[in-house]
Amino acid sequence: MNLKELAATLNLSQTTVSRALNGYPEVREETRARVLAAAKAANYAPNSRARRLATGRAMTIGHVIPLTGRAEMVNPIFADFLIGAGEVYAREGYDLLLSMVTDGDSEAAFRQIAANGSVDGVMVQAPQITDPRIALLQELDLPFLVHGRTGDAEGYSWLDIANIRAFRRATEFLLDLGHRRIALLNGQECFDFARRRRQGFEDALEARGVAPLPHLMANDAMTEGFGYLSASAMLDGPEPPTAFLASSVIIAIGIRRACGERGLRMGRDISVICHDDELSYLNNDVGGPAFTATRSSIRAAGRRCAEILIDLIRNPEQPPIQELWETDLTVGRSTGPCPAA
Amino acid sequence: MNLKELAATLNLSQTTVSRALNGYPEVREETRARVLAAAKAANYAPNSRARRLATGRAMTIGHVIPLTGRAEMVNPIFADFLIGAGEVYAREGYDLLLSMVTDGDSEAAFRQIAANGSVDGVMVQAPQITDPRIALLQELDLPFLVHGRTGDAEGYSWLDIANIRAFRRATEFLLDLGHRRIALLNGQECFDFARRRRQGFEDALEARGVAPLPHLMANDAMTEGFGYLSASAMLDGPEPPTAFLASSVIIAIGIRRACGERGLRMGRDISVICHDDELSYLNNDVGGPAFTATRSSIRAAGRRCAEILIDLIRNPEQPPIQELWETDLTVGRSTGPCPAA
DNA sequence: CACCGATCCCAAAGCGCTTTGGGTTGGCGC
DNA sequence: GCGCCAACCCAAAGCGCTTTGGGATCGGTG
Numbered sequence: 001m002n003l004k005e006l007a008a009t010l011n012l013s014q015t016t017v018s019r020a021l022n023g024y025p026e027v028r029e030e031t032r033a034r035v036l037a038a039a040k041a042a043n044y045a046p047n048s049r050a051r052r053l054a055t056g057r058a059m060t061i062g063h064v065i066p067l068t069g070r071a072e073m074v075n076p077i078f079a080d081f082l083i084g085a086g087e088v089y090a091r092e093g094y095d096l097l098l099s100m101v102t103d104g105d106s107e108a109a110f111r112q113i114a115a116n117g118s119v120d121g122v123m124v125q126a127p128q129i130t131d132p133r134i135a136l137l138q139e140l141d142l143p144f145l146v147h148g149r150t151g152d153a154e155g156y157s158w159l160d161i162a163n164i165r166a167f168r169r170a171t172e173f174l175l176d177l178g179h180r181r182i183a184l185l186n187g188q189e190c191f192d193f194a195r196r197r198r199q200g201f202e203d204a205l206e207a208r209g210v211a212p213l214p215h216l217m218a219n220d221a222m223t224e225g226f227g228y229l230s231a232s233a234m235l236d237g238p239e240p241p242t243a244f245l246a247s248s249v250i251i252a253i254g255i256r257r258a259c260g261e262r263g264l265r266m267g268r269d270i271s272v273i274c275h276d277d278e279l280s281y282l283n284n285d286v287g288g289p290a291f292t293a294t295r296s297s298i299r300a301a302g303r304r305c306a307e308i309l310i311d312l313i314r315n316p317e318q319p320p321i322q323e324l325w326e327t328d329l330t331v332g333r334s335t336g337p338c339p340a341a
Numbered sequence: 342m343n344l345k346e347l348a349a350t351l352n353l354s355q356t357t358v359s360r361a362l363n364g365y366p367e368v369r370e371e372t373r374a375r376v377l378a379a380a381k382a383a384n385y386a387p388n389s390r391a392r393r394l395a396t397g398r399a400m401t402i403g404h405v406i407p408l409t410g411r412a413e414m415v416n417p418i419f420a421d422f423l424i425g426a427g428e429v430y431a432r433e434g435y436d437l438l439l440s441m442v443t444d445g446d447s448e449a450a451f452r453q454i455a456a457n458g459s460v461d462g463v464m465v466q467a468p469q470i471t472d473p474r475i476a477l478l479q480e481l482d483l484p485f486l487v488h489g490r491t492g493d494a495e496g497y498s499w500l501d502i503a504n505i506r507a508f509r510r511a512t513e514f515l516l517d518l519g520h521r522r523i524a525l526l527n528g529q530e531c532f533d534f535a536r537r538r539r540q541g542f543e544d545a546l547e548a549r550g551v552a553p554l555p556h557l558m559a560n561d562a563m564t565e566g567f568g569y570l571s572a573s574a575m576l577d578g579p580e581p582p583t584a585f586l587a588s589s590v591i592i593a594i595g596i597r598r599a600c601g602e603r604g605l606r607m608g609r610d611i612s613v614i615c616h617d618d619e620l621s622y623l624n625n626d627v628g629g630p631a632f633t634a635t636r637s638s639i640r641a642a643g644r645r646c647a648e649i650l651i652d653l654i655r656n657p658e659q660p661p662i663q664e665l666w667e668t669d670l671t672v673g674r675s676t677g678p679c680p681a682a
Numbered sequence: 683c684a685c686c687g688a689t690c691c692c693a694a695a696g697c698g699c700t701t702t703g704g705g706t707t708g709g710c711g712c
Numbered sequence: 713g714c715g716c717c718a719a720c721c722c723a724a725a726g727c728g729c730t731t732t733g734g735g736a737t738c739g740g741t742g
Binding site: 343344345355356359360363387388389390391392393394395396397 | 698701
Binding site for chain 4: 687690
């Protein structure tokens with residue numbers, strides 16, 4: 001069933017039927033009702049391909065996920081982000097186009113997307129310190145929103161959390177408990193967020209005159225295995241840490257495993273703080289907060305990012321929108337005073 | 342830049358340019374080369390909206406993710422599945438359209454998708470015991486592939502793992518170690534896979550004349566919190582289990598936490614087996630397999646599912662394709678002989 | 683009564699591509 | 713020289729929708 005046929009059965013023109021369906025005022029309410037009823041009865045829905053061609057709008061937003069060779073670090077994070085964003089897209093009538101591109105083909109992918117007009121805008125996640133995507137998208141004149149930020153963070157729209165403050169605060173929390181040998185298990189430092197987190201960590205140490213210990217700092221894809229191996233090595237090595245600061249709950253779970261194997265009780269023998277993205281399947285609050293954590297809902301971020309991006313698409317001429325979210329600090333059972341040496 | 346303009350600069354007709362670009366034989370190789378060069382120089386890519394309308398193919402595959410109110414149980418799983426499928430789609434020139442629908446709107450969503458022709462086929466994940474989606478998609482005559490299966494599993498295409506055998510095998514493994522009080526922490530039993538897993542578990546017990554203990558069986562969304570809470574309650578209750586069988590690594594991580602808090606060492610005081618989907622960020626092999634586990638790569642499943650679905654779309658008249666994958670059993674450090682009572 | 687502005691509706695022109703159904707050329711066999 | 717087949721190329725007709733630019737109709741006004 002297409003518009004033409006539907007119009008024929010109604011003895012109306014395509015124009016009128018189209019207008020009736022799309023809520024234009026030039027059609028009598030009685031006629032509109034008749035059209036809507038017929039459309040529903042015939043199970044008619046306008047062909048989206050035709051509509052997109054005619055309107056010039058794709059009504060689609062692209063999420064381009066770079067698959068970095070060895071580990072898809074965004075993986076656990078991006079699922080919840082996607083769900084949040086997807087809720088908003090659905091509500092606003094946008095489709096979500098997901099592209100996986102192997103790292104390096106990223107530029108070609110964006111050019112392709114821009115040239116063939118399959119999306120109205122794109123979401124950029126996990127920007128790296130020097131990230132060519134932003135300049136490229138500006139050049140291509142494609143609306144985009146960055147989750148995170150990088151460079152001077154000016155001239156484009158982004159939503160980010162206050163990583164530096166979050167990690168400074170977390171570090172101070174540990175310092176206040178008397179910890180001095182604090183380990184940082186961070187995400188890969190090619191990413192802007194990881195750099196900021198380290199900076200927050202180092203700022204706090206420096207403010208208290210505590211020297212950061214290179215052998216207690218590691219960064220890599222935020223997997224459970226990374227947390228486990230790094231924590232194991234540090235705990236078994238010389239000058240083991242009395243506390244850990246981790247960039248993700250997943251890393252913290254690896255740390256917990258390493259501690260468990262060594263008979264160390266979290267919150268007593270060893271302290272752990274992590275950043276909690278509030279992943280749905282790793283809820284930190286069940287049974288009272290397990291980890292002391294800085295937290296910010298990644299799903300809420302996804303929702304808000306989607307809203308902003310849609311706004312950007314609808315009003316292309318507005319100035320950049322930038323939002324910085326503060327994190328909460330939840331005190332859980334994983335931290336305690338530094339045991340006397 | 343569009344086809345018309347490109348054709349004009351080349352002094353060729355749109356027809357010829359289109360054919361040259363799409364690899365049709367009616368055009369001289371020299372001409373084709375000239376066209377390709379010009380297209381590249383002008384950074385031309387055919388407008389996908391127009392192409393889709395003209396060809397009648399959407400070149401898009403839909404993944405419809407139901408958001409069940411309280412917990413998006415597929416969440417941790419579906420991300421890796423998506424990545425696997427996405428790789429194949431990208432390779433084959435298909436786009437991936439992701440729809441989040443709140444449970445219950447599912448039927449309307451499928452009807453909409455079918456009527457407006459935005460996808461050529463859909464992927465169905467996590468089928469429930471009685472799942473209306475399959476009959477609906479058959480009625481709508483939309484190609485689809487089910488990851489998992491349900492009902493009589495006939496008349497439609499699916500790819501599934503041998504859940505019954507996997508869980509029977511895992512249970513036997515524990516029985517062979519002398520365990521008799523084995524707990525099952527399963528996914529929600531509205532899902533077919535969870536029912537099959539329980540059946541495998543019960544089959545193994547029955548074959549050895551061991552009665553299943555209702556107070557040692559629980560099922561819910563497969564979160565860390567569920568694993569933690571259930572395991573805690575069982576361990577603190579009467580007749581505590583000596584071993585756990587869990588439907589997901591994530592549940593097992595919760596069990597590990599509960600054990601850790603109680604000073605129970607996995608593999609010695611308590612045994613844990615789980616099913617491992619080989620989630621990228623929860624690699625069980627780092628530092629030697631932590632959990633004894635039945636395993637099957639969810640990402641590989643995503644890849645294969647995508648291949649099958651594309652095959653189904655390209656050859657609609659073929660008989661259903663059905664694949665059953667066996668799982669591996671990896672012995673890790675989380676299991677050991679049942680401690681003497 | 684002529685005129686005018688609302689109100690309701692329509693025919694037809696795109697949107698940018700693919701594809702049908704030829705047309706033109708040149709070379710070859712007879 | 714004629715006919716015929718390849719090899720190349722083209723004009724134009726869609727694909728199914730939106731949107732432009734009017735054309736009727738009708739009640740109210742001066």
